[in-house]
Amino acid sequence: MTLPVRRDLVGKSPYGAPQLPDAVQLNVNENPFPPSAGLVADLQRAVGEAAATLNRYPDREAVALRTDLAEYLSKQTGVPLAVERVWAANGSNEVLQQVLQAFGGPGRTALGFEPSYSMHPVLAAGTSTAWTGVPRRADFTVDVELALQAVEQHRPDVVFLTTPNNPTGTSTPLEVVDALCAATSGVVVVDEAYAEFSDRPSAVTLLDQHPRLLVSRTMSKAFAMAGARLGYLAASAEVVDVLRLVRLPYHLSALTQAAARTALAHTDELLATVEEVKRQRDRIVSRAAELGLMTVPTDANFLLFGLFDHPGATWKALLDRGVLVRDLSIGPGLAGWLRVNAGTEDETSAFLSALAEVV
Amino acid sequence: MTLPVRRDLVGKSPYGAPQLPDAVQLNVNENPFPPSAGLVADLQRAVGEAAATLNRYPDREAVALRTDLAEYLSKQTGVPLAVERVWAANGSNEVLQQVLQAFGGPGRTALGFEPSYSMHPVLAAGTSTAWTGVPRRADFTVDVELALQAVEQHRPDVVFLTTPNNPTGTSTPLEVVDALCAATSGVVVVDEAYAEFSDRPSAVTLLDQHPRLLVSRTMSKAFAMAGARLGYLAASAEVVDVLRLVRLPYHLSALTQAAARTALAHTDELLATVEEVKRQRDRIVSRAAELGLMTVPTDANFLLFGLFDHPGATWKALLDRGVLVRDLSIGPGLAGWLRVNAGTEDETSAFLSALAEVV
Numbered sequence: 001m002t003l004p005v006r007r008d009l010v011g012k013s014p015y016g017a018p019q020l021p022d023a024v025q026l027n028v029n030e031n032p033f034p035p036s037a038g039l040v041a042d043l044q045r046a047v048g049e050a051a052a053t054l055n056r057y058p059d060r061e062a063v064a065l066r067t068d069l070a071e072y073l074s075k076q077t078g079v080p081l082a083v084e085r086v087w088a089a090n091g092s093n094e095v096l097q098q099v100l101q102a103f104g105g106p107g108r109t110a111l112g113f114e115p116s117y118s119m120h121p122v123l124a125a126g127t128s129t130a131w132t133g134v135p136r137r138a139d140f141t142v143d144v145e146l147a148l149q150a151v152e153q154h155r156p157d158v159v160f161l162t163t164p165n166n167p168t169g170t171s172t173p174l175e176v177v178d179a180l181c182a183a184t185s186g187v188v189v190v191d192e193a194y195a196e197f198s199d200r201p202s203a204v205t206l207l208d209q210h211p212r213l214l215v216s217r218t219m220s221k222a223f224a225m226a227g228a229r230l231g232y233l234a235a236s237a238e239v240v241d242v243l244r245l246v247r248l249p250y251h252l253s254a255l256t257q258a259a260a261r262t263a264l265a266h267t268d269e270l271l272a273t274v275e276e277v278k279r280q281r282d283r284i285v286s287r288a289a290e291l292g293l294m295t296v297p298t299d300a301n302f303l304l305f306g307l308f309d310h311p312g313a314t315w316k317a318l319l320d321r322g323v324l325v326r327d328l329s330i331g332p333g334l335a336g337w338l339r340v341n342a343g344t345e346d347e348t349s350a351f352l353s354a355l356a357e358v359v
Numbered sequence: 360m361t362l363p364v365r366r367d368l369v370g371k372s373p374y375g376a377p378q379l380p381d382a383v384q385l386n387v388n389e390n391p392f393p394p395s396a397g398l399v400a401d402l403q404r405a406v407g408e409a410a411a412t413l414n415r416y417p418d419r420e421a422v423a424l425r426t427d428l429a430e431y432l433s434k435q436t437g438v439p440l441a442v443e444r445v446w447a448a449n450g451s452n453e454v455l456q457q458v459l460q461a462f463g464g465p466g467r468t469a470l471g472f473e474p475s476y477s478m479h480p481v482l483a484a485g486t487s488t489a490w491t492g493v494p495r496r497a498d499f500t501v502d503v504e505l506a507l508q509a510v511e512q513h514r515p516d517v518v519f520l521t522t523p524n525n526p527t528g529t530s531t532p533l534e535v536v537d538a539l540c541a542a543t544s545g546v547v548v549v550d551e552a553y554a555e556f557s558d559r560p561s562a563v564t565l566l567d568q569h570p571r572l573l574v575s576r577t578m579s580k581a582f583a584m585a586g587a588r589l590g591y592l593a594a595s596a597e598v599v600d601v602l603r604l605v606r607l608p609y610h611l612s613a614l615t616q617a618a619a620r621t622a623l624a625h626t627d628e629l630l631a632t633v634e635e636v637k638r639q640r641d642r643i644v645s646r647a648a649e650l651g652l653m654t655v656p657t658d659a660n661f662l663l664f665g666l667f668d669h670p671g672a673t674w675k676a677l678l679d680r681g682v683l684v685r686d687l688s689i690g691p692g693l694a695g696w697l698r699v700n701a702g703t704e705d706e707t708s709a710f711l712s713a714l715a716e717v718v
Contacts, residue, residue: 003571004516004545005601006464014603016419031414040410044403047614051399054618055390055583060375090449093607105365106465106487119608126605128465128487157363186363212362224414227613242364244373246485248452249478254586255406255614259413 008125015122023324024343024350029166029194029302031224032343033273039266043259050258058254062088065257068264069232073217076196077204084237085207088260089251092193092218092231097123099214099233101246103187104129104158111156113142115333117166117191124158132156135333140168140296140304144176148183157186163203164194167328167339169298177203181210187239189214196222196274198299204234211236221301223263223270230260277301280342287352291359296337305355307336314338314358321354367484374481382683383706388525388553388661390583391702392632398625402618409617417613421447424616427623428591432576435555436563443596444566447619448610451552451577451590456482458573458592460605462546463488463517470515472501474692476525476550483517491515494692499527499655499663503535507542516545522562523553526687526698528657536562540569546598548573555581555633557658563593570595580660582622582629589619636660639701646711650718655696666695673697673717680713 017027035043063083070086073079089095100123104110110124114133124131134150137143142161151159159180163172181188190203192215203215214235220226233243263270281301288295288305296304308314311329315338318325326339342348376386394402422442429445432438448454459482463469469483473492483490493509496502501520510518518539522531540547549562551574562574573594579585592602622629640660647654647664655663667673670688674697677684685698701707 003462003597003601005461006467009461009601009604012604014606016608019416019419025415028416030416034412034414035410040407043410043413044407047406047618048399048403050586051394051402053393054402054586055393056384057378057387057389057579057585058588060378090610090612091607094610097607101485102364102368103362108365123607126460220416226416226609227409227413229417229609229612229615238362242362242368245368245371247373248450248456248482249375250450250585250588251453253449253588253612253615255618256588256612259406259410259614 015119017326018324020324023319023322024347025324026340026343026347026351027324027326029221029341030226031221031273031277031301032347033224035224036269039262039269042262042266046258046262047255050254054254057250058252058257060250062252062257065252065261068261072264072267073204073234077202079204079207081234084240086232086234087240087243088230088232089247090256091220091229092191092216093119093123094251095216095231095233096120096189097127098243098246099187099189100124100127100129100158102242108157109154110158110160111150111154112160113147115140115168115331116160116162118331120160129158133332140165140170142172142176144179147176148179151180151183156184159184159186159188160191161188162191164198164298164300166193166300167302167304167326167334168296169300169303170296171198171200171299174201174203174206177206181206181213187212187214189216191216193218194221194300196271197278197301200299207234207236211238214239219260219263222274224273225260225263228256228259228263230256277342280345280348283348284340284342284352291356293359302339302341304337304339306338308338309336311336311338317358318354321357323351323354374478376685377683379683382678382681383702383709384683385699385702385706385710386683386685388580388700389585390580390632390636390660391706392583394583395628398621398628401621401625405617405621406614409613413613416609417611417616419609421611421616424611424620427620431623431626432563432593436561438563438566440593443599445591445593446599446602447589447591448606449615450579450588451550451575452478452482453610454575454590454592455479455548456486457602457605458546458548459483459486459488459517461601467516468513469517469519470509470513471519472506474499474527474690475519475521477690479519488517492691499524499529501531501535503538506535506539510539510542515543518543518545518547519550520547521550523557523658525552525659526661526663526685526693527655528659528662529655530557530559530658533560533562533565536565540565540572546571546573548575550575552577553580553659555630556637556660559658566593570597573598578619578622581633583632584619584622587615587618587622589615636701639704639707642707643699643701643711650715652718661698661700663696663698665697667697670695670697676717677713680716682710682713
């Protein structure tokens with residue numbers, strides 16, 4: 001049987017890294033620290049409260065959650081943000097999909113600096129938005145001149161800039177964000193999924209100057225809530241109003257809203273994991289150097305290491321030793337590199353032992 | 360400031376009924392019965408278990424949940440269904456959006472029989488799929504000849520058929536589904552959100568004959584889980600494979616998966632509400648007749664009542680008496696009608712008292 005599938009999907013494979021629960025999982029940039037017993041108890045309490053009216057649709061506007069997110073983001077960035085300027089969805093992927101539904105679409109173009117988060121072009125394809133990939137420099141920084149030239153040439157409707165960049169860990173200075181905002185007539189989306197692992201100032205600090213700037217965040221990484229699926233965005237109130245036109249009604253469940261609010265009430269405890277994660281990341285950097293490997297300077301909870309002639313073979317050799325890392329070497333501009341994220345001390349040690357055997 | 364919004368969104372308003380928690384809410388076809396204390400306790404237990412690894416991404420394939428859904432659907436329809444033939448997402452809206460992303464899109468057309476679920480054309484617009492609305496008969500049944508003619512004329516890529524139909528409550532015989540499947544080269548989506556309130560056989564019984572038939576369901580209505588946002592779909596395994604190409608990775612949170620599985624473990628208890636809801640619905644039908652009103656024959660948990668010269672004024676008069684119903688009279692083919700769903704006995708009595716005052 002041949003299904004009448006949209007032509008551009010024919011022959012494609014679903015996005016996604018292997019899920020192998022028995023391995024030491026250092027392949028999807030998760031935070032290795034599970035919720036504390038206190039947080040789990042609070043989550044259960046919050047879910048119990050939400051469950052009492054689970055027969056009803058959730059608050060379609062998720063006002064209480066967005067208020068808490070605005071408060072957190074204001075505190076974390078030093079920029080006062082009202083609830084009207086914050087939006088939330090099921091993971092930052094859904095936030096970005098909504099952005100593309102609103103500002104991209106057929107006949108429109110999104111542009112990003114590659115290698116970067118591989119979901120950006122996938123989301124563009126899913127919303128029938130054309131994609132233009134502009135190469136980063138060999139050191140994975142953004143070449144500002146080339147960037148401005150590409151914006152002038154392609155006149156993109158949406159510009160993606162990921163900082164720290166996944167999968168390279170590279171930060172982009174705010175001056176570049178500023179220059180791109182000034183150069184484009186489209187919207188600029190700064191994907192700050194890993195911002196809490198970086199000491200650099202957030203693009204949120206530029207929001208008041210640039211009404212077409214959007215900053216996306218997630219609770220999956222520093223907040224250690226990947227399983228709860230909560231992404232969010234700060235922008236102008238006008239942008240948030242536009243996203244309302246494309247969001248599915250009641251897109252955020254009552255349980256998601258309750259769980260995310262509970263996690264936000266435990267912000268200090270959850271973000272305390274960040275320093276330990278950075279320590280383990282830095283252990284990997286040091287040990288990789290001792291083993292004669294290169295690493296890419298990183299502001300995130302992961303890093304690229306290499307270079308390998310046969311990264312797939314190294315990936316497999318590490319997996320044979322029970323450690324799952326990410327082989328992105330088939331992606332554009334990533335030949336020879338593997339990506340690993342920092343785990344707990346034990347997980348990181350397991351990786352480093354396996355790596356020493358393999359190299 | 361003018362944002363560079365997609366042109367077809369300019370001037371639109373967000374979809375959504377008023378949320379007025381203080382009123383008797385009979386406007387969004389919710390099940391009025393909240394979860395039992397036993398179910399809430401089980402939900403808390405399940406969430407506690409899921410929370411222990413909430414720092415990890417959820418099972419991207421939601422295999423355990425889809426297995427439970429397949430088991431329920433097999434039992435409810437009498438058709439053995441393997442997990443490979445069942446898909447799930449955050450509400451049936453997300454399921455249908457994925458279907459349109461996969462089988463609709465730019466240059467493609469979806470067709471439905473109106474008045475029907477108003478999200479179908481909204482989801483089509485959100486995926487840049489053209490929309491063709493074919494009018495139902497004056498009694499809201501589907502005119503088969505007109506339907507087949509429209510399919511031949513417009514050659515839609517996606518045909519929507521809602522049974523029981525929202526907002527009219529009208530069922531469509533399986534012969535019509537059968538005829539549409541035979542007539543179209545596109546996919547046929549039978550939206551069975553309200554199927555459990557109906558005694559008619561499900562379109563799931565036709566799946567083995569029609570590889571391009573898709574049947575969508577939800578846990579928001581009979582299962583009384585609107586707050587948990589869980590929709591699902593039964594189709595061929597090939598269709599499910601195609602949906603994987605457009606779904607956002609990890610679209611279903613660990614909490615959603617755990618909550619839905621817990622609700623499914625309480626199927627008998629939850630579906631026991633169906634008979635009581637139908638009793639209350641039938642009370643409305645009888646009393647409306649006594650009050651000299653017309654109602655549309657319904658197989659769902661709601662019904663249309665009227666006809667009103669000024670339905671907006673009647674809607675307001677009911678709300679002034681603390682009862683919130685749905686004014687859909689501005690939609691195509693619904694002039695003069697209001698929609699109300701069955702509530703608890705008390706809620707239904709409140710509505711009927713208010714109605715008697717207003718008429």
